[in-house]
Structure formats: structure tokens, C-alpha cells
Amino acid sequence: MNVFQPGIEPETAGRRHVEKSSISTSGELDYLAARLVDGKLTGTPVEDAVDLGRIEKAVREILIAVGEDPDRDGLQRTPARVARAYAELFAGLRVDPATVLTTSFEADHEELVLVRDIEVQSMCEHHLLPFKGVASIGYIPGTDGRITGLSKLARLVEVFARRPQVQERLTSQIADLLMAQLGARGAIVVLECEHLCMEMRGIRKAGARTVTSAVRGAFQTDGKVRAEAMALINAR
Numbered sequence: 001m002n003v004f005q006p007g008i009e010p011e012t013a014g015r016r017h018v019e020k021s022s023i024s025t026s027g028e029l030d031y032l033a034a035r036l037v038d039g040k041l042t043g044t045p046v047e048d049a050v051d052l053g054r055i056e057k058a059v060r061e062i063l064i065a066v067g068e069d070p071d072r073d074g075l076q077r078t079p080a081r082v083a084r085a086y087a088e089l090f091a092g093l094r095v096d097p098a099t100v101l102t103t104s105f106e107a108d109h110e111e112l113v114l115v116r117d118i119e120v121q122s123m124c125e126h127h128l129l130p131f132k133g134v135a136s137i138g139y140i141p142g143t144d145g146r147i148t149g150l151s152k153l154a155r156l157v158e159v160f161a162r163r164p165q166v167q168e169r170l171t172s173q174i175a176d177l178l179m180a181q182l183g184a185r186g187a188i189v190v191l192e193c194e195h196l197c198m199e200m201r202g203i204r205k206a207g208a209r210t211v212t213s214a215v216r217g218a219f220q221t222d223g224k225v226r227a228e229a230m231a232l233i234n235a236r
């Protein structure tokens with residue numbers, strides 16, 4: 001469900017900003033994946049596009065390997081549950097990101113658009129453990145002043161996050177697609193996440209937060225533009 005909160009628009013150095021917070025995209029990608037399996041409108045539920053049986057077999061093997069009895073009452077349906085969960089967690093693999101930013105509007109707005117605090121939930125590709133946090137995504141529309149729907153930015157996060165990922169690549173992929181698909185003059189993406197692979201195992205440092213950024217176009221070439229966006233991203 002998307003929770004839309006009308007943005008505030010502070011005036012800073014002649015630029016207008018659109019801010020929006022706490023966008024939740026839970027459940028949205030199920031719909032997207034169902035529509036866009038192999039780029040076609042299939043109506044296929046996301047689970048049908050994944051080899052659930054193969055995941056089930058593998059999970060059963062893991063349970064045996066760790067010393068569990070996969071046939072005991074509580075675990076009998078676990079391999080099937082995990083298979084369905086993985087189909088959902090990795091649904092982004094079956095969505096073409098280029099299909100997300102298809103809606104754009106005439107707005108005659110050539111200044112910064114910034115959406116803060118978009119919920120991010122992904123799976124670290126090294127350990128297949130979750131990492132989660134928030135993304136801030138900003139872009140400066142191209143000279144035609146066309147903008148995209150704000151929810152599309154959150155959908156973009158979903159498509160790239162619901163794959164085996166590293167935070168750095170997730171950050172760059174969002175910025176690159178904004179540039180390529182929207183013809184933006186600049187894109188800035190900042191993610192702040194906590195990785196369970198660092199909390200529950202290994203070094204076991206709870207609360208450590210990893211910040212990654214990707215800047216493209218005007219944000220890369222103009223320090224003032226970048227500093228202004230960073231100040232807005234960090235303003236609380």
C-alpha cells in the first residue's frame with residue numbers, strides 16, 4: 001500500500017523541492033511481477049515463474065545438513081514456505097526495470113525533485129540474509145521539464161531490491177536507470193541500511209549502518225547542486 005503524504009515545498013536558492021516520506025511499497029511488486037513475467041502481460045502469479053520444487057528440495061537438504069529432522073511436525077511445510085518466500089523476495093529478477101518509469105507528465109519543472117525515506121528491504125547476495133533501511137532519491141528533470149510519478153521512484157527501489165544484492169550496486173542501479181529512462185539532468189541516490197549478516201553472525205555488530213551514494217549528471221559535476229541535495233536528504 002502506498003501512503004501518500006502531500007509534500008512540503010521549501011524554497012532554497014531558487015529551487016523547488018518536493019519531499020515525501022514513509023512510502024511503503026509492500027505488496028506492490030507482487031502485482032508488478034505478476035504482470036511482467038518475461039516482459040509480457042501474463043497475469044502469472046509470481047510463484048509460478050519460480051522453480052518452487054527445486055527450492056523446496058534444497059531447503060530440505062539444508063535442514064538435514066544442519067542436523068534437523070525435516071519430517072518433524074513443525075518443519076514439514078517449511079521447505080514449501082521458504083520457496084514461496086524466496087519467490088517473493090527475489091521477484092525483482094523477473095521484472096524489467098525499464099517498465100517501471102513509463103509514466104511521465106508534462107510539468108514544466110526543471111528543478112530538484114527529492115523523495116526521502118523510501119523503505120528499502122533487500123537480501124545480501126553474500127549470505128542471503130536481509131538488509132534494510134531507507135533510500136532518498138532525487139533527480140533534476142531533463143530540459144523538457146517532464147517528471148515521473150513519485151510512486152515510480154519507490155517501485156524502482158523494489159525492482160532492484162528484490163534480488164540478491166549488494167548495497168552499492170542497488171544504489172548505482174537506481175541512479176543509472178533514472179538517468180537512462182527519464183532523461184534526467186542529474187540523479188542522486190543515498191541509501192542507509194543495516195545488514196543482518198553483520199548483526200546476527202560474523203562480526204555481530206548490531207546497529208552499524210552503511211551509507212552508500214550514487215551521483216550522476218549535474219550532481220556529479222556541480223558541487224553546489226550536490227551539497228544542496230545532501231543537505232535536504234540529511235535535514236531532519
Ligand SMILES: Nc1nc2c(ncn2[C@@H]2O[C@H](COP(=O)(O)OP(=O)(O)OP(=O)(O)O)[C@@H](O)[C@H]2O)c(=O)[nH]1
Nearest residue numbers: 124125126127165166167168195197198201202203
Ligand atoms: N560491500 C558490501 N559488502 C557486503 C554487503 N553485504 C554484505 N557484505 C560483506 O560481504 C563480505 C563477504 O566477506 P567474506 O570474507 O567473503 O565472507 P565471510 O567470511 O562470511 O565474511 P564476514 O561477514 O566478515 O564473516 C562481508 O564483509 C560482508 O560484511 C554489501 O551490500 N556491500
Ligand SMILES: [Zn+2]
Nearest residue numbers: 124126127197
Ligand atoms: Zn551478507
